[in-house]
Amino acid sequence: MGHCFARPLALLCALFAVGTASAEEVQVAVAANFTAPMQAIAKEFEQDTGHKLVIASGATGQLYTQIKNGAPFEVFLSADDNTPAKLEQEGDSVPGSRFTYAIGTLVLWSAQAGYVDAKGEVLKNGQFKHLSIANPKTAPYGLAATQVLEKLGLTQAVAPKLVEGQNITQALQFISSGNAELGFVALSQVYKDGKLTQGSAWIVPADMHEPIRQDALILNRGKGNPAAKALMDYLKGPKAAELIRSFGYQL
Incomplete structure (x- = not known):
């Protein structure tokens, strides 16, 4: 009798652990031009995934300096493709995570x-x-x-x-x-x-002017954070694409 009771309880505990572990917070550095779209995306993303975004915005060059100085950002959405490529070359990001999320x-x-x-x-x-x-x-x-x-x-x-x-x-x-x-x-x-x-x-x-290709990547601090990976996947999805276009970007 006790054995039968223990198994469902263990299963319930395991499910509870998965449920609580799945909702994570992710620190996102966002180029100033993309602040409004990112706030709109964040609202949908949080509703759809349960994850929470903490957004900091600024000039791409300023954010790069902050990243190099140890700021706790886990994902970076740049206003260009050169800066993320540089971070990639310098070993500051998760290999293979970089992609173009919008063209400004x-x-x-x-x-x-x-x-x-x-x-x-x-x-x-x-x-x-x-x-x-x-x-x-x-x-x-x-x-x-x-x-x-x-x-x-x-x-x-x-x-x-x-x-x-x-x-x-x-x-x-x-x-x-x-x-x-x-x-x-x-x-x-x-x-x-x-x-x-x-x-x-x-x-x-x-x-x-030169194309304003805006790239995103997962920084080293975001490695292993499921919310960081979920955000990158979400940015490539149809809901985010619709919002990004509504603010005048190309994809």
């Missing part, structure tokens, strides 16, 4: 309706006092912005008017607050469900 779109944006025309001619007339960009040394969208200005032959003309944000979030804040009339930001910051959330914009043609 650069936009010239103003908080004022009708200020930026659909072809970006506003850049050439030079009537503005300040043009906001993210720091091109640490933020891939900032680097792409400098490539666009170079291609248009405007690098020298706009140099005195440039206002640099530490990352793409700060670059957006300069424009939103009116400190800069316009600037280059990520489309995902001003776009949702297929339309601009406010203001006016020129969506920069992709051939005007």
Whole structure:
């Protein structure tokens, strides 16, 4: 009798242990441009898997420095493909975990309706006092912005008017607050469900700058954390793809 009782109890204990062990927390470093999409994905991911995301965002270059200095991140979603490749080469990530989760779109944006025309001619007339960009040394969208200005032959003309944000979030804040009339930001910051959330914009043609391929990988600290692996799988799935596209990214 006792033997019969012990087996179901042991099975129940085993199931309980599996249930409690399966819900994990994962620390995620996210490039600033992908903060809003990541928050939307996190909500769905947590509902579907039971795992919890702890998100920290910043410029890709800043996050790289933090990772190298021992920050407790387990997964990294970059704004480029070079930085994750570098971490991979330096032995800081789980081999074979890197993949491109999104291709970013650069936009010239103003908080004022009708200020930026659909072809970006506003850049050439030079009537503005300040043009906001993210720091091109640490933020891939900032680097792409400098490539666009170079291609248009405007690098020298706009140099005195440039206002640099530490990352793409700060670059957006300069424009939103009116400190800069316009600037280059990520489309995902001003776009949702297929339309601009406010203001006016020129969506920069992709051939005007190097592709903004955004790669993700599992860092060494995330090795063995089932939530880290689950997140990577989720980012490759249909629900995440739909959300990523809704913020103006390509896949």
